[in-house]
Amino acid sequence: MKIVFLERNSAGTDIDVSCFEQFGDVTYYANTTAEHVAERVKNADIIISNKAPMNQITLSEASHVKLICLLATGYDCVDLTYCKSRGIKVANVVNYCTPAVAQHTILLALMLSGKTAFYDDYVKSGAYSAQERFSNFDRAFHDLEGRTWGIIGMGNIGHKVAGLAAAFGCKVHFYSASGKSTCTDYPKVDLDTLLRTSDLLSLHCPLTDRTRNLIDRNAFEKMKNTAILINVARGPVVNTQDLYDALVNGKIMAAGLDVLEQEPMALSNPLSRIKDSTKLIITPHMSWASVESRTRLIAEVAKNIQAFLDGTDRNVIS
Numbered sequence: 001m002k003i004v005f006l007e008r009n010s011a012g013t014d015i016d017v018s019c020f021e022q023f024g025d026v027t028y029y030a031n032t033t034a035e036h037v038a039e040r041v042k043n044a045d046i047i048i049s050n051k052a053p054m055n056q057i058t059l060s061e062a063s064h065v066k067l068i069c070l071l072a073t074g075y076d077c078v079d080l081t082y083c084k085s086r087g088i089k090v091a092n093v094v095n096y097c098t099p100a101v102a103q104h105t106i107l108l109a110l111m112l113s114g115k116t117a118f119y120d121d122y123v124k125s126g127a128y129s130a131q132e133r134f135s136n137f138d139r140a141f142h143d144l145e146g147r148t149w150g151i152i153g154m155g156n157i158g159h160k161v162a163g164l165a166a167a168f169g170c171k172v173h174f175y176s177a178s179g180k181s182t183c184t185d186y187p188k189v190d191l192d193t194l195l196r197t198s199d200l201l202s203l204h205c206p207l208t209d210r211t212r213n214l215i216d217r218n219a220f221e222k223m224k225n226t227a228i229l230i231n232v233a234r235g236p237v238v239n240t241q242d243l244y245d246a247l248v249n250g251k252i253m254a255a256g257l258d259v260l261e262q263e264p265m266a267l268s269n270p271l272s273r274i275k276d277s278t279k280l281i282i283t284p285h286m287s288w289a290s291v292e293s294r295t296r297l298i299a300e301v302a303k304n305i306q307a308f309l310d311g312t313d314r315n316v317i318s
Contacts, residue, residue: 001025001309002064004044006032006052010071015294019302020048023309034058041065046305055079059086067091067308069301074234076207080318090318091304095156096296097288101232101258102160104287105202108230108256109165113200115139117277139278145169150198152191152214153205153233154183161202162186170200177205177214195222200230207234215239220246227252232287235260244270247279254279258287 001024008028011017020026024045032040032049037058041047045064047054050071056079059065068078070092083090111117118139122128128136149170151158162172162185173187175194191214194201201223205211215229216239223229229252231238240261246252257271263285265272274280300315307314 001045002043003027003046003048003305004041005029005048006037006040007048007050007071010050011298012289012291012294014291015298017298019298020305023302023305038062046308048301049077051077053077054083054090056082059083059088067305069304071297071301073097074206075317076234078318084318088318089308089313089316091301091308091313091315092317093297093300093304093315096300097290097293098156098160100290100293101157101204101287102164103290104258104283105157105161105204105230105232106164106168108232108258108281108283109144109200109202109228111281112228112254112256112278113142113144115141115278117281143169144200147171147199148173148197150174150189150194150201151186152194152201152203152211152237153177154181154186154188155204157232158202158204159183159185161204165200173197177208177211191219192222195219196224198227199224200228202230203233203237205233205237207236211237213237213239215243217242217245220251223252225250225252229255230257231255232258235263241270244274247271247274254281256281258283259285 003020003024003026005026005028009030029040032052034053037052038061042061044062046067047065048069054068054077065088068088068090073092073094075092078090080090122136145168147170149165149172151162151174154174154176165172173189175191176188214237220242243255247255271280304314
């Protein structure tokens with residue numbers, strides 16, 4: 001069995017991935033860009049991948065491939081229709097990073113609500129040492145308790161965030177981007193209601209035709225000018241230029257992002273011009289990547305491969 005691991009470093013070099021060697025001959029690549037995929041997978045039986053495109057262009061010469069194992073929950077990089085036509089099974093990993101992403105969501109909310117960056121800078125600049133009084137609260141900040149927290153995407157991560165937000169005393173409601181949510185733990189509302197009433201709005205939905213540019217100029221016009229937006233879902237769910245305009249023009253108060261339309265971040269991205277970390281915090285798509293999450297991820301992929309070799313489907317999406 002020939003296994004090609006296209007993006008070994010996407011799991012982190014601190015995580016042991018030798019478990020895959022029990023299944024056959026493994027070829028590791030630190031990273032693989034789109035133009036190199038076809039050549040590297042042409043003799044593979046199993047492909048382990050994360051963001052590398054899996055489609056007719058990259059797989060047409062890979063006549064032996066039987067299984068694609070994703071190091072992710074999302075599968076927007078895979079042409080599932082093409083894979084199904086070839087009889088190639090595609091398996092993802094679910095729920096491996098829920099605690100980490102939910103924790104990061106709360107972290108962004110707390111930092112932006114509490115103006116943490118301002119006060120950290122205030123102390124480190126020497127301004128605190130130079131003042132006479134014991135405290136400083138020149139930049140107003142607010143409790144989470146009593147705030148309305150809106151969620152788009154009530155899957156595993158959204159539900160975890162809802163529980164944490166409720167523990168802080170927030171009133172939680174949600175909008176089902178797919179329209180298929182059966183969650184009854186929190187009130188389900190329409191999108192307009194969610195936008196107009198939420199003090200904090202966090203995104204946890206997959207990227208689909210329905211969610212691409214879901215949060216755009218029209219959405220920002222409906223939101224409170226004191227609202228905080230948090231996107232830990234997929235970058236294109238939020239229109240970048242419209243978010244920039246909303247922040248600069250005070251349509252919303254602040255945003256916390258772990259995902260962007262283009263990753264890594266383009267130098268031309270207008271958001272790079274906003275240097276005020278009380279208005280905008282951007283982290284480099286790392287909310288999922290705690291040591292515990294990445295360890296679980298590798299273990300789950302190994303289980304997917306073992307299940308395939310045993311003739312059973314595990315986490316197979318196509």
